[in-house]
Amino acid sequence: MQKTSDELILFVFVAIGIIAVMMAFILTILFLYRKRQQEFEKNLARLKLDNEKAVLSTRLEIQEQTFQHISREIHDNISLALTLAKLNLHTLDWDNREKSAVKVDSAVELLTQSITQLNDLSKSLDADIIGQQGLLAAIEEERQRIEKIGTFHICYSVSGNPVYMNSQAELVIFRIIQEAFNNIIKHARAGTVSLALHYNNRTLQLKIEDDGAGFDTETILTGQHAGLKNMEARTQLLGGQMEINSRPGRGTTLNFTIPFETP
Amino acid sequence: MQEDFWTYLMRQWQVFYFMSPFVLACQITALIICLKYWRNDKIYFRFFGYIITGIILFAVYNFAVYSLRIGNIENQKLPELLNVLFLIIEFLAFSAFLYVILKSPAVQAATRFFSVLFFAAIILLTVGIFNPLYPKKDTDQILSLIGCFELMYIGFLCLLYFYKLFKMPPAVNLSKSPSFWIISFSVLYTIVFPPITLLFDKFRIENKVMFRTIVALHYFSLGFVYIGITKAFLCKKPLTS
Numbered sequence: 001m002q003k004t005s006d007e008l009i010l011f012v013f014v015a016i017g018i019i020a021v022m023m024a025f026i027l028t029i030l031f032l033y034r035k036r037q038q039e040f041e042k043n044l045a046r047l048k049l050d051n052e053k054a055v056l057s058t059r060l061e062i063q064e065q066t067f068q069h070i071s072r073e074i075h076d077n078i079s080l081a082l083t084l085a086k087l088n089l090h091t092l093d094w095d096n097r098e099k100s101a102v103k104v105d106s107a108v109e110l111l112t113q114s115i116t117q118l119n120d121l122s123k124s125l126d127a128d129i130i131g132q133q134g135l136l137a138a139i140e141e142e143r144q145r146i147e148k149i150g151t152f153h154i155c156y157s158v159s160g161n162p163v164y165m166n167s168q169a170e171l172v173i174f175r176i177i178q179e180a181f182n183n184i185i186k187h188a189r190a191g192t193v194s195l196a197l198h199y200n201n202r203t204l205q206l207k208i209e210d211d212g213a214g215f216d217t218e219t220i221l222t223g224q225h226a227g228l229k230n231m232e233a234r235t236q237l238l239g240g241q242m243e244i245n246s247r248p249g250r251g252t253t254l255n256f257t258i259p260f261e262t263p
Numbered sequence: 264m265q266e267d268f269w270t271y272l273m274r275q276w277q278v279f280y281f282m283s284p285f286v287l288a289c290q291i292t293a294l295i296i297c298l299k300y301w302r303n304d305k306i307y308f309r310f311f312g313y314i315i316t317g318i319i320l321f322a323v324y325n326f327a328v329y330s331l332r333i334g335n336i337e338n339q340k341l342p343e344l345l346n347v348l349f350l351i352i353e354f355l356a357f358s359a360f361l362y363v364i365l366k367s368p369a370v371q372a373a374t375r376f377f378s379v380l381f382f383a384a385i386i387l388l389t390v391g392i393f394n395p396l397y398p399k400k401d402t403d404q405i406l407s408l409i410g411c412f413e414l415m416y417i418g419f420l421c422l423l424y425f426y427k428l429f430k431m432p433p434a435v436n437l438s439k440s441p442s443f444w445i446i447s448f449s450v451l452y453t454i455v456f457p458p459i460t461l462l463f464d465k466f467r468i469e470n471k472v473m474f475r476t477i478v479a480l481h482y483f484s485l486g487f488v489y490i491g492i493t494k495a496f497l498c499k500k501p502l503t504s
Contacts, residue, residue, distance in 0.1 A: 007472050007475060007476060008280060010472075010476055011280050011475075011476050011479055011480065014476065014480055015479075015480065015483050018451065018480065018483065018484060018487075021451070022447075022448070022451055022487065025447070025450075025451075026447045026448075029425065029428075029437070029443075029447065030437055030438060032429070033428065033429070033433060033437050034437070036429065036433045037433040040432060040433050040434075
């Protein structure tokens with residue numbers, strides 16, 4: 001009897017030990033995992049916050065660039081034309097009709113030029129066409145506007161099955177293309193520009209190629225070149241990638257890969 | 264005076280400190296909970312219900328044959344073959360479950376390799392069972408050896424699960440993860456007891472006290488495996504979450 005109860009006590013003790021070990025093991029795993037999970041969530045929240053700050057900073061930077069662009073356009077072109085028109089009207093000689101007529105015609109021409117430039121500036125900033133007719137229609141209109149200036153010829157092509165992306169994303173893509181064209185106008189002295197959009201299963205491949213002056217990518221990218229930085233920032237906003245290929249005297253090719261689903 | 268059935272049953276159960284009914288109760292509880300949440304989950308979670316049903320029937324058969332001495336088993340191979348079948352089902356159930364949970368090419372390759380070895384051993388054992396040259400004692404020992412290695416392999420996979428748990432991003436709510444509960448409650452049984460079961464015969468002859476205690480503890484920790492499965496069913500989530 002004593003022996004049986006000793007055996008039973010031994011069994012009970014070992015059984016309690018097994019339960020204790022098992023519970024300790026499970027609780028330890030749960031505790032350590034929970035701790036790791038909290039660390040992970042904290043890091044995730046921090047990354048998310050950093051990302052949001054980066055996105056906000058990029059948006060503000062882009063906004064600032066746009067304001068600078070408007071300011072430059074007004075100062076360099078429109079303001080100058082209006083000043084000249086004013087000067088012409090201010091210096092009218094009412095005794096000399098012929099000379100005055102020439103000056104008035106010149107002032108009218110300058111005013112017309114200013115109105116056209118203001119209209120063009122307004123149109124280029126107006127995003128309504130994106131919302132109403134989509135990206136491709138906006139690009140076509142921009143192409144026509146630039147070709148009318150006569151700076152270079154644009155070969156425009158679209159392949160694949162066009163996908164409607166949300167208006168915000170299409171607007172950003174449109175601004176990238178505008179920025180690229182602005183850079184070509186200002187720096188490249190190109191004769192022909194090729195603009196190709198290819199829609200595949202999940203991404204839009206955008207290629208802008210010119211036969212202009214080209215540049216040394218290493219020098220340009222380490223400098224403060226707002227246009228390229230702007231395009232890069234806009235591409236990153238969409239979760240896409242930008243690739244620049246250029247050599248002095250060999251033209252420039254910009255390749256963009258933009259996912260349909262923006263992050 | 265011939266004792267009645269219940270007295271006999273109590274006496275049988277008392278040998279191992281009532282751990283046999285404890286395991287049976289855990290199995291029946293697991294089965295009831297499984298049936299209650301039968302519609303909640305995909306097919307590979309339900310397979311535990313079939314396994315537990317089979318195990319209960321197998322336990323009842325074993326009890327009838329070995330404890331109640333129903334049927335003449337002296338020259339029959341059926342009990343041994345059922346033991347082999349039970350081993351196969353246990354191996355297939357747990358290795359398939361861990362194969363799906365671990366999702367690692369290395370583990371899957373290792374499981375395929377071990378499966379080949381396991382089934383080769385089972386075939387040899389089955390041949391041995393039908394071969395009159397091999398006494399039952401030898402085939403029982405080989406069966407225990409195969410069972411031991413099978414459980415140790417499953418135990419190794421269970422430990423690998425915990426290793427992977429802390430390597431991967433902690434995206435899972437562990438307290439609601441069915442696989443966590445099944446593996447946590449199984450890891451002690453699959454790692455500690457397999458080598459000890461090889462010593463059962465030795466203890467049965469040399470140290471009956473130790474034999475009773477170890478067998479009882481063996482049943483005790485086996486019961487926890489079914490408690491783990493019950494808890495897994497209560498999570499009401501797919502097995503791979």
